[in-house]
Amino acid sequence: MKDMENGNLKLGIVGAGAMGGGIAQVAAMAGLETLVYDARAGAGELAREGILKRLDKRVSQDKMSRPARDSAADCLKAVGTLAELSDCDVVVEAIVEDLEAKTKLFSELEGLLRADAILASNTSSLPIGAIAAQLRHRDRMAGLHFFNPVPVMKLVEVIRGPDTRDDVMEALTTLGRRLGREPVQVKDTPGFLVNYGGRAYNTEGLAVVHEGVATPAQVDAIMRDGFGFRMGPFELMDLTGMDVNFPVTRFVHESAFGDPRLRSTPLHRYMLETGQLGRKTGRGFYDYAEGSETPSADAPLNAVPAEAVVLCDQDAQLKALVEECGGRILENDDSRAALLAAPVGEDATAYAARTGCDHRRLICVDTVMDISQRVTLMTAPAALPEALASVAALFAQARRVTTIADSPGFVGQRIAAMVANLGCEMAQTGLASVEDIDLAMRLGLNYPRGPLELVDAMGVAVTHRILVQAQALTGDDRYRPSQWLRRRAQLGLSARAL
Known part of the structure; x- marks a missing residue:
């Protein structure tokens, strides 16, 4: 295996869509020889042209020098056949989220690449172990999950499959840093870290609206002003699109055997089925048509202030x-x-x-x-x-x-506690280290704090009490506290205490 800091490292990328193109851009900017292949005729070259246009824009905005742009362009090459990746030290797959397509591709790559080359998948949800199951040498396969848009999002999840060697994990972690990302090592579980941990924010917001407690605009305003989130859950869902966030939510919920903490609502599915996908269709939880007004989250003022x-x-x-x-x-x-x-x-x-x-x-x-x-x-x-x-x-x-309207834990308490509780559960199951859980949620979802940091900010005992009360009053195990949280609340410890 070649040292990931080697100046002659050669990276192959299969898939020239938004993710593959983004990975190729940061790799070329980092000085790696980068080869891009796509099964669609001409797609690799189109991706290269798109990357160069983005680099030219950076030059025009004084965010990049002309020599640096030219150097990145020299590193970037589109190839017409999979066989042209045979000399690569690492190949990252970024094709359609289909298990059969991915396993077929990696079987072909295994026959082409050197024995010491690393295979990595950019899958956002499929188990690495399942993708690698048909390989002869599963120990050199891992996940390398970037976030869209790759040049902007600094996080990359490095996912260990059941057979992945330690040196492969360390090599991909080093490669992630070389590409200017912040790598976190994660267990091979449904949704990995960010797509799993990000369920609570949206689904609890949906639960609040489903119960008639508050409107989407009220929920969003409370979470922005009261807890420092850049976007409320409904603004966030409209941005990503119901065609993206509902299938991921359903997949994670089903993969966890129906854990109620990951459950969504009929409204979420209804928005998808009626084509109200969010910004991309002009209407989601908000109306984005020209001239439309954002609903107010403020109470009407029609009384004399109480003395x-x-x-x-x-x-x-x-x-x-x-x-x-x-x-x-x-x-x-x-x-x-x-x-x-x-x-x-x-x-x-x-x-x-x-x-x-x-x-x-x-x-x-x-x-x-x-x-x-x-x-x-x-x-x-x-x-x-x-x-x-x-x-x-x-x-x-x-x-x-x-x-x-009346609600156990108001709006902000219950949403924040659910985010925090899911973070505690990730720590309890060893999905990643405490530090990496917080880092990933800050970088991957732009949360103002990681979930375990959020517990400490709210107070461990307070967070635990919110959930205990909500579970008792609703009878819903959705609010059952993680054992990680309970133990630290009872002992008066930080949520980050090991």
Whole structure:
């Protein structure tokens, strides 16, 4: 096996689509001799021309020098036959996601390449072990999963098959770094790391909407303003497209034998079946037609701000928020003022039943999320509309306000806890190291924090409590806490503690 740092390393790429072309671009820019093959006549040359156009654009934007562009162009070659890859040190497959097509291709490559050459698949979901099953030398086969668009996305997953040698894993990890990516080593499981770990964000957002708790626009605003996500789950699904994210979600759910933590909703499937795929079709959860307006996530302001309220618990953030917004806190309940509480994991109904407070005047406020920009308010059934309206008007003097229906864990608590819990489960099953789980989710999905970092930021005990309450109140094992999370919550440890 050739040293991946060798200046004469030769990389072959099979498949000249978006992924293959992106891999070829970063390889050529890294100075590797890069050969691109595609079974479609002329596709390799078209890919090369597209890459050179992108490099020319970088030069025009002063992001790349002309000599560097010319050097990359010299490294890049389109070939017309698979046999022309026979002298490559590594060959990366980036063809259609079809197991039969991939196994056939690798069987052909095995007969062409030197015995010390490495075979790698860019599959996003198919098991590496299944792709390699028909090979004579399965120990030199692994996954090398890039993310689209490859030149922009810095993550690459290096996936170990059941027979992959340690030196092959280390070589591909070194190659990933040489290509300017951040490699993470991952077990061969359905969806690998990112496509598995990314299920919770979207599916819990869908569950919230399915239950009538909030609208897509409200969910997105809460997750952006309250937890720092660049996009809310519905914005993200519209960007990737229902034709991409629903099949992946279904595949991961089915591959996990129906684990409810990975379950989607009928709405998700309906969006696909009705052609509401997102941005690519002009309509998804949002309407992208010219002149269309984005639905507001803010509560209507049609009442006089509450002058005084009663706090049902001693939540310091809630007290500070009331005072900052100009409200007065009453020491005793006068039977007319709104009652404010900050439950963790409970809905307003459960809180009122547990504490005995008047559910009609109870307004619950989520203080687990960042409330510096937006405040989420929740009420129980039969709550007085005037109480909610007056509290919303009070907080709207200094914050944006979103009002939602009753829900265990509001919106933000339950979505964030589900993301965090799935990260804990990945750590529990040894899918990757704790550090690589967090790194992969930040780089692969642009999360503001990795899931285990998110647990520590919310508080391990708080995250665990949200899930325990949600499971108890709904009876749904979707919310069962990972044993990784439970043990660290009970011992008062960081989620990242080994």
